[in-house]
Amino acid sequence: MRREFHFVFGLRPQHEPFHLAHWLALESCRRTQAPEAIHMHLRHTPHGPWWERIAPHLTLHRVGDAPRGFDRARYDDTGEGRFIAKHGWDYAHEADFVRLEILHARGGAYADIDTLFVDRYPDAWFARECVIGEEPAIVADDGLLRPSLCNAVIVAQPGARFVARWLDEARASFDGTWNRHSCAAAARLWRDAGDSLHVLPSRALYHLGPTRAGIAALFEQVDPRLSGVASLHLWAHLWWDEARVDFTRFHAGLFTREWVERGGSTVAAIARRYLPAD
DSSP states (O other), X not given: OOOEEEEEEOSSOOXXXXXXXXXXXXXXXXXXXXXXXXXXXXSSOOOSHHHHHHGGGOEEEEOOSOOTTOOGGGGGGSHHHHHHHHTTTHHHHHHHHHHHHHHHHHOEEEEOTTEEEOSOOOHHHHHSSEEEEEEEEEEOTTSOEEEEEEEEEEEEOTTOHHHHHHHHHHHXXXXXXXXXXXXXXXXXXXXXXXXXXXXXXXXXXXXXXXXHHHHHHHHTSOOOOOTTOOEEEOOGGGXXXXXXXXXXXXXXXXXXXXXXXXXXSHHHHHHGGGOOOO
């Protein structure tokens, strides 16, 4: 399988310039992975200085109509769905479907645009049919912890059996809630996946999890324990907006070049490697 990477962005109109954090995802991919190609799948083209700097290194693909199975009418069925629709987060669900369709058709590695690459993904991952990382367990409706396979990074061969089953399950189970069709669906399919799926331990891709402690370790502290960490997921939906303070007071407006240059956190210390000299 070719060492190609796919990102999905710009499913909704882009009113703000392309952010440094998003540039870092692409630049850190380019610098650590030596990819044969970086594919950006988008509907609305980004703009701004950081976009202009990275765009020459990308192959752009236009995303068309909403993918099969992604039905926005389902948001009306639950309070959680109505909350997601009200805040305009439905684009994240559309991206859940788009990434699976891309990987099933083309193969390669998919990564969320809030991924910070730390080290080269092993060639062995690209030799397997499908590779996903386990994320910290989630609390189910019954209060019990349930395993979860995060879809922020997926490596798959074209036509991978697990990706095909995941697509079918996503189309059947999408109900407008946050992850029943995505991460939770992958976990439901895991038991019977056999050799069609290889699951990485959480350390490889999700060393610092979506908790107050994990977010603090990403953006407020320096964690030197990065042995075995290939990339970090930054969980941007938990801190991007300045008004959201339930996990941290850090927000996208503070994620600046000057903040990165100071290197006072895990993310800044890693990201500083990739900043351009100019």
